[in-house]
Amino acid sequence: MMSSAKWSLVLFILGCFFQGCSKNPNDEPKNSAPIASFFATPEIGDTSTDFQFDASGCSDTQDPVSALQVRWDWENDGGWDTDFAADKIVTHRYNVADTWTVNLEVKDSGGLTGSATRQVTVNNYAGAIELQWVAIAGGTFDMGDTFGDGQGWELPVHEVALDSFQISKYEVTNAQYAKFLNEYGSDQVKAGEFAGETMIFEYSRGVEKSDETWRPAPGYDNYPVIFVTWYGAFEFCSFYGFRLPTEAEWEYVARGGSMSNGYKYSGGDNPDAVAWYDANSDKQTHHVGTKAANEVQVYDMSGNVWEWCRDWFSNAGYISWPPSNPQGPEFGNFRVLRGGSNQIDEKFLRVCCRGSNYPTYFHNTFGFRCAR
Incomplete structure (x- = not known):
């Protein structure tokens, strides 16, 4: 029989064993805060x-x-x-x-x-490319329907003399116009003679507004801006110190300026080589500068989009125009559009073809380029 002394020793040893095996809550690792990084x-x-x-x-x-x-x-x-x-x-x-x-x-x-x-x-949004300019040497040319297959308002054929100027190599793009809208801070003319006039409307192949910021429609940065009114074209040019070309300047450049070869379309007699029009465009706008340039290395003056000019339009034709640097009629109801578009046939691509519309009007074939 085990003596009481031995039992005491056994109990002491077991006590020490179990005490050593038990966990002290204070010995457990504490949860620490996560480390943030990004x-x-x-x-x-x-x-x-x-x-x-x-x-x-x-x-x-x-x-x-x-x-x-x-x-x-x-x-x-x-x-x-x-x-x-x-x-x-x-x-x-x-x-x-x-x-x-x-x-x-x-x-x-x-x-x-x-x-x-x-x-x-x-x-600030800076995705737009800068305007590229072409210097146009002054000279004289015969303005109007020199081909004999146009409308009465393309007559009479008359000689025009122009001073030298510059014109943008390409039509103004969606990216460039979106940059303007964000810098200008409004889609309406803010001051001056045309204050309150709407400049542009959103369009799926044009410019779009999201969270108070204008951007080119995805994938259409360098397509010609469209759905722009004459007021929108005018104000863009004015904001950057440019101007719209006069109708006479526009036709002179379209014909190739002082280097003209007398082509019917701007850059050639084959419309497919120089223009986006209804026969080859799927009636949609295309990236600027993808057709051949004309004699002075300006693109898309036939087809792609109609281009607003500075002048008022008169369906009476070129009556009483001054022979040097004409500015068009003093007043009117319509502003001049030139160049034809992707939605009409080659007759409207002729360098002498004239179009027009209300300055408030907008369309998915209306754009512009600048002069200075």
Whole structure:
């Protein structure tokens, strides 16, 4: 029989054993706050840029990254713009140019959080290409229906003398016009003689407005701007210190200026080589400059879109026009359109063909180019 002393020793040993095997709550590892981390791509963009924010670099001692949740504050204004979510990669577009501080908060399964900030720089929309100019040497030419197959308002054929000037190599594009609208701050004329007049309307192959910012329709940056009124063409030119070409200047350039070869269409006698028109365009606008240039290296003066000119139109023809630098009638109801378009036949592509419409009118075949 075991003595009481031995039992005491056994109980002491067992007590020590069980005491050593038990866990002390204070010895367990504590949950620590997750570490927030993210980067932005790109860090510098403009109001057309979709910035991507990637928080997949967040970490936590207890939870895997997939278990962490994040939320975002895009403007550092003290309010969260998104709810907590498991997605770590998101995009955001800014409508106002500025340097923006972006806040990220990450949360683990225990409710602990961590935060991080970064800055992105947003510039004004700058996707438009600059206008390219062609210098046109002054000279004289016979203006009007020199081919004998036009309308009465293309007569009489008369000699015109012009001073030297410059004209834009291409029709004004959607990207260029969207840039103008964002810089101008309105789609209506803001001041002056034409204040309040509408300049342009949204269109699927033209320019579109989203979140107070104008942009080219996706994929149509360098297509000619359309759905633009005469007032919209005039104000664009005025805003940048340019002007619309006079009708006489327009025809002179379309004919090839002082280098003219006497072609019926601008750049040649084969319309398919120089123009987008109903027979080859699918009756849609096309990227500027994709047909052959004319003698002075100006593009699309036949076809693609009708182009607004400065002048009032008179269906009486060229009656009482001065022989030098004519500016057209002093008043009228319609403004001149030139060049034909993608939706009509080759008769309207002739360099002497005249069109017109109300200055308030817009269409998916109306555009323009600039002069100075």
